[in-house]
Amino acid sequence: IDKYAVFGDPIEQSRSPLIHQTFAKQRNERIDYQKILGQKGNFSASLDDFFADPNAKGCNITSPFKQDALQWVTELSPAAVDAGAINTIIRLDENRFRGETTDGAGLVLDLKHQDFCISNSRILLIGAGGAARGVILPLLEQGAKQITIVNRTKAKAEDLANWFDNSNVLATDFLQMASESSQPYDLIVNCTSASLSGQLPDLSDDVLSKASMVYDMVYLSAPTAFLEHASRLGVVNTSDGLGMLVGQAAHSFNFWRGYMPDIEPVMQQIRSML
Ligand code: ATR
Numbered sequence: 001i002d003k004y005a006v007f008g009d010p011i012e013q014s015r016s017p018l019i020h021q022t023f024a025k026q027r028n029e030r031i032d033y034q035k036i037l038g039q040k041g042n043f044s045a046s047l048d049d050f051f052a053d054p055n056a057k058g059c060n061i062t063s064p065f066k067q068d069a070l071q072w073v074t075e076l077s078p079a080a081v082d083a084g085a086i087n088t089i090i091r092l093d094e095n096r097f098r099g100e101t102t103d104g105a106g107l108v109l110d111l112k113h114q115d116f117c118i119s120n121s122r123i124l125l126i127g128a129g130g131a132a133r134g135v136i137l138p139l140l141e142q143g144a145k146q147i148t149i150v151n152r153t154k155a156k157a158e159d160l161a162n163w164f165d166n167s168n169v170l171a172t173d174f175l176q177m178a179s180e181s182s183q184p185y186d187l188i189v190n191c192t193s194a195s196l197s198g199q200l201p202d203l204s205d206d207v208l209s210k211a212s213m214v215y216d217m218v219y220l221s222a223p224t225a226f227l228e229h230a231s232r233l234g235v236v237n238t239s240d241g242l243g244m245l246v247g248q249a250a251h252s253f254n255f256w257r258g259y260m261p262d263i264e265p266v267m268q269q270i271r272s273m274l
Helices: 016-025 043-051 066-072 078-083 103-113 130-141 154-164 174-179 205-209 225-232 242-257 263-273
Strands: 003-008 032-037 056-061 088-091 097-100 122-126 146-150 169-172 187-190 213-216 237-239
Touching: 003 016, 003 043, 016 032, 016 242, 016 263, 043 056, 043 066, 056 242, 066 097, 078 097, 078 103, 078 130, 088 242, 103 130, 103 242, 103 263, 122 130, 130 146, 130 154, 146 154, 154 169, 174 205, 205 225, 213 225, 225 237, 242 263
Parallel strands: 003 032, 003 056, 122 146, 122 187, 146 169, 187 213, 213 237
Antiparallel strands: 056 088, 088 097
16 A cells, blocks of 8 residues: 655644545545654655655655655655755655645635636735745746735845846845835745634734735635635635645645645545645
């Protein structure tokens, strides 16, 4: 039986085993999928141990090991190089392992699933950490016209924009945004973890209220503070990050097992458990 796992710290909260088992059942396949607490400071040992078993075919990586894992693999996809982090390892043969990132593809899948047209859109990303970095290239590849990164610490947004070296990727901070009038955004994505602590990023109500769609990468049992705020300002089209979570898992699954599972029933199942 093929073995998979997700590594993180903490890891108890992870829904990846449930998601991947449900995907496998869609084709009556059996897989083994465990959650494993990664070793901080010696994460490569965690991966060495797991892949010592020839039945271990792949794994997912979550916080805080996404950069460490990138060092361990023997090859990287172009998307992984751009993201600077990986969330998926695919065993190619006994000693070759490819690092992939599917978070951005997961967001793209969810946006498409919700009939949002990325092509030609103007997108605002809030936050300049790994979560924002991972979605920039996939959004550009889908034809996004302009991506603006707004961050509390402007230098981090600038570093990120410079890394992409693309005139359609811009950087700013909340103060500068508030002082300039801008065209409405088609999509605003909260790529910060602020919602996990019930905080709101410092984005002006004016900018937020004019967006066609507002997305929060975080998902909770109730709408996040950010989405609730957007709704209160009159934004009709809001989404949390559950679809992105299931979407990134679907792309990982596809890399391992060669077919895209159906995300809709899995999303409904997890939603009902929140
Ligand atoms: P990740 O890899 O998950 O993106 P990260 O690298 O720690 O995590 O980055 C978190 C991002 O969220 C950063 O852009 C951070 O802003 P700073 O660079 O100014 O620290 C942003 N962030 C976190 N909490 C925030 C808050 N309450 N308001 C605004 N931005 C916040």
